[in-house]
Amino acid sequence: MSRAGTLALLGGTPVRTAPWPAWPPVNDRIRAAARSALDSGRWAISGPVRGGPSLQQQFAKAWAAFNGVRHAVPVSSGSSALLLAMEALGVGPGDEVIVPVWTWVASASTVLRAGAVPVLADVSPDNFCLTSASIAAAITPRTRAVIGVHLHQSMMEMAPILDLVRARGLWLIEDCAQAHGALYAGRRAGSFGHVGCFSFQQTKPLTSGEGGAVITDDADLAERIFALHADGRRLARPDPVTGLELAEGPGPMGANHAMTEMQAAILLAQMEDSALDRRLSHTAQNAAWLDGALAKLGPLHALVQPAALERRTVFEYIIALEPWVTAHVPSARIGVALSAELGAPWYTSDPPLHVSGLYRPETRPRFAGRAGPARRPGDFPVAEDYSARTLVCHHSVLSADRAAMTDIVNAFDKVLNQLGDLEAAAGSAA
Numbered sequence: 001m002s003r004a005g006t007l008a009l010l011g012g013t014p015v016r017t018a019p020w021p022a023w024p025p026v027n028d029r030i031r032a033a034a035r036s037a038l039d040s041g042r043w044a045i046s047g048p049v050r051g052g053p054s055l056q057q058q059f060a061k062a063w064a065a066f067n068g069v070r071h072a073v074p075v076s077s078g079s080s081a082l083l084l085a086m087e088a089l090g091v092g093p094g095d096e097v098i099v100p101v102w103t104w105v106a107s108a109s110t111v112l113r114a115g116a117v118p119v120l121a122d123v124s125p126d127n128f129c130l131t132s133a134s135i136a137a138a139i140t141p142r143t144r145a146v147i148g149v150h151l152h153q154s155m156m157e158m159a160p161i162l163d164l165v166r167a168r169g170l171w172l173i174e175d176c177a178q179a180h181g182a183l184y185a186g187r188r189a190g191s192f193g194h195v196g197c198f199s200f201q202q203t204k205p206l207t208s209g210e211g212g213a214v215i216t217d218d219a220d221l222a223e224r225i226f227a228l229h230a231d232g233r234r235l236a237r238p239d240p241v242t243g244l245e246l247a248e249g250p251g252p253m254g255a256n257h258a259m260t261e262m263q264a265a266i267l268l269a270q271m272e273d274s275a276l277d278r279r280l281s282h283t284a285q286n287a288a289w290l291d292g293a294l295a296k297l298g299p300l301h302a303l304v305q306p307a308a309l310e311r312r313t314v315f316e317y318i319i320a321l322e323p324w325v326t327a328h329v330p331s332a333r334i335g336v337a338l339s340a341e342l343g344a345p346w347y348t349s350d351p352p353l354h355v356s357g358l359y360r361p362e363t364r365p366r367f368a369g370r371a372g373p374a375r376r377p378g379d380f381p382v383a384e385d386y387s388a389r390t391l392v393c394h395h396s397v398l399s400a401d402r403a404a405m406t407d408i409v410n411a412f413d414k415v416l417n418q419l420g421d422l423e424a425a426a427g428s429a430a
């Protein structure tokens, strides 16, 4: 075999050496916005007013409008958003909250922080999100809420889930940390449940390094969330002496879950001139094209998306390998070989929570007795099966052009045709 045909991991020529789009997406507009926030003399919502409304209030307005809801509260992280949503809805001690077993640990650890018990439920083999059936099977008389996660690059099938939570009187909190701007039946992710929660951590499709937001149509709920994120304070006319616009309010006692003005500036700059929406559309189109092109290679399966999902948001593009492939060579090793071909990381998704080293309530005394039912390998077969035979890449890779997508297909083709070499090399290295 020629050197060009040899796997890059084994010393051959890689499929692609050209660079990929940079992430985070810094540009002159974002630099100028951050600079202007730095120079403004107001770095926090708890700082004195300088001229017009705070950048956080401007972002709140823009984010609510983008999502087609009435209210948004910017906060310090996606975890804060989830915690505040539960606290504002009155979820706490004695309550159970249903959480998908396949998600980032914060979807469940925030339930513990709210004082409630996370109850894990398996996901759909089609799109790796909760289903109405898996939620229904996990409901007990103590269930108060569902944290529905729109994972990787899909959304939950909303219609049956909305019917179920209405019929059973449960709160629905949409965890949209990975689904900014996804469109389902003409509405955005996060606008279906009682609240929608977003993360703006560095890897997310809209980012300020760290950060988050809660959205809702319910004015009272928005007010409670605002108070909870600002040490119990509400927005008021600036104090004539101090210039502060946060005043003691009649609402609940809170804590500090605020973001900074610099973060709000960076977020607003990414939304200007519909730049965010254009980027999300571009990655969604590339994802749909990749689904078709990769499936033609044979041993790869794309997600089966809900029919009403008009535009997915890609956080991580995910593709499943046939079980015989990973029986031969573990998915992580295939990811390493692909990464060497492409010069961009392809990796396995985080493991499901019941086997995750990050989800260990028993290591924190304050969570004692609230770990929920025992978690054992084998308990959540769908999540376990697919997490062992899927590969993901970051959405920034899909911001590249169509020629780059062809490189991805060629790299998969090359690696899948040389599984024997990969296996043999692993064997001789062992």
Ligand SMILES: Cc1ncc(COP(=O)(O)O)c(C=O)c1O
Pocket (backbone or CB within 6 Å): 077, 078, 079, 080, 103, 104, 106, 107, 149, 175, 177, 178, 198, 199, 200, 201, 210, 211, 212
């Ligand atoms: C599904 C999901 N929920 C919640 C979070 C928590 O967000 P943050 O890291 O901003 O606290 C994340 C972040 O990775 C996430 O992916």
